[in-house]
Amino acid sequence: MPQTSVIDPISRIEGHLRIEMSVEDNKVIDAHVSGGLFRGLELIVQGRTPTDAAYIAQRVCGVCPVSHGHTSSYAAEAAYGITIPNGARLIRNMVECAQFLHSHILWFYNLYALDFVNPINALSADVAGAYDLAHAAGTGVSDFGAVAKRLSAFAENGQLSIFSGNWFDATVDGQRAYKLPPELDLIATTHYLEGLQYQAKASQVAALLGGKMPHVMTSLPGGTTYMPDEEKLDDVLYRAIAIRDWVQNTMVPDTLAIAPYYLDEIIKDGKWTGAGPGRFAAWGVFDRRTMDPLDRYLPAGMIDDQLNLTAPDESKILEYIDHSYYNGTGGLNPRQGETDPNYTDYDINGRYTWSKAPRYDGKSYEVGGVSRMLVAYLRGVPEVQGYVQQLTSFLAAQAPAVFANASLADVVHAVDTTLGRAAIRNYETLYVANLLVDLTKELIEAVKSGDAATYVDHPNTTGEGAGMWEAPRGALYHYEKVEKDRITKYQAIVPSTWNISPRDADGNPGPMEEALIGLTVDDVEKPIEALRVVHSFDPCIACAIHVTEPKTGTVFNTVTNPWGVR
């Protein structure tokens, strides 16, 4: 008799996501993923100008606003038939890089790592041993002793709430689920805190070029509005180099230090753990001078189950709504797409999510860092080929029986797993960190040589077009139809919609559902294996509220006249 296992809400993500699994003999035999928030951006921008839309679109999210603003601008530029000049290309690329770096560091350390790292266990670490281990692993050395001291003071006072709500007591195969030695837990916890500071540096780069972050102000259809002076460029370069060094010397080595303890999250009993559909979509991001999506620093491409690489064809995208809270059935291309919400009760056999089900050529596709990196690998981007090679050698050393003579298909399977997604995405972080340094230098040269124009006007005010770009979480699509500078139709397909999509009209599951089905789950009450799968996709849904409350038994000091009697 199958048991039902529900995680609702999923913690450590943005927004509200529910997972419902049917578990029999510790195997997940069915899974449904439900997004609990309606977006409705499409309706808000009706009748607005494309410039308004580019700013409003950013408000979809506080983590990846830049990508929405850029993609909306690219849609308008496609509609107007214009191409942005070199200075705007460089600035957009740089702000996008900064946002990717912020988001990737946030995701790995602060949202995902607590599925593998137990800061409470770090309390029993031998500090000298932590230094030795950090040296051996080639990862960043900080004042581990000071962090250990502060951690234990916090633990004594019950102040470790930032690490609360986690399943540190969960089990996998009857063993404890958190397997790191305390010294490695201490190293990773120290870097968790450092990660917060490097995220801030990345946001500062976006703010230096975008006026503020989140929700940058300097990009609009036609280009950008701001060219940094020498001093600002120096501020950017200094931060870019600091972030690059930290990603290279801490984030990537941490990943490789943690991975050997969790190889089961890549392959277990000859089966890939948390494997998606094995099809990958990337619209591509970071334009080169050619402004050709196939030539981007992370290029566009579709990889099917046979590892065939093709160029994306927008007309092959259909969004199904048979299992979503919208009026109607069947699939429409986003250019014909409709946003007609109609909430009905949660019913896994009927409609159970606000997410639509996008399909490409009738099939589900996974999006995100893994898809971008695999497309870049197959398109022969040299740095990415080097990283994949490094990762393959690492796996061969860890599990020679599986990876000694790994084929391309094996490597693809390995990175499309619960832990593989993190490994490949952290290499992507390094690629983007290097790119930000290079782009900053390129912008400095472009300014010197007078090749840094930032804006082109649009004589044409009517047309339609799609922007196909990438947010940190994956392929992002905005489409708009414009009549006399006013939007008459707008549709967006965001990355998490691909990954958390429900069944389509034929009952085929979405990528995350597929990744959960077949998974081994030790404890239906605390299915940490499933939580790790969900987090590996870095799902992002939306927002709630927060408020201060007094500690139990504490009375706040009431104020009636702060200056006393006067």
Place this chain on the structure above:
Amino acid sequence: MASTDASPEGRAAVVCIGNVLMRDEGLGPLVARSLLETYDFPGTVDVLDAGTMGMSLLPDLQSHGFVVLVDAVDGTGQEPGTVFTYTPDEMAPNAIMHSLHDMRFTDVLAACRLMGIEPEAQCVGAQVLDMDPEDFSIGLTPPLEKAVPLVMATVVKILSDRGFTCITRRDGRPLQTIGL
């Protein structure tokens, strides 16, 4: 984002937290705006509408030695609109962090302290009436609206006690509130 390169010593931040779409939960941002409309602050004081920014506040806590937090308060058992001062240690720890936006100031401060950064902090708040409206609602309920001048005066007094003198603007427009 304030500059993080300056020394935090001798600098104060008024960090106003809240979500303007959630009725009384918008207290902080309204106080920030009203403070800036009513007073001239010395260059060593930054008044920040911090929205619901969570960990993104770290650089601001790092770059100011003294922080005045302004936030809506619930669970005090007092009448809505009652104004309080309290210290960060008197805040309830977060029970469970569901999403990034569930991040509370106490979590941000905890992360800050774990990093070895210890800004001195004083908090000012007012008991809410309604911070969970059925629909997004901009503007405070009447008792909270009435509390805003007292919250502002309390902030200014705390700053003044620390030697940060805030001057009422001669050309100051009357206190504007977001349309109720």
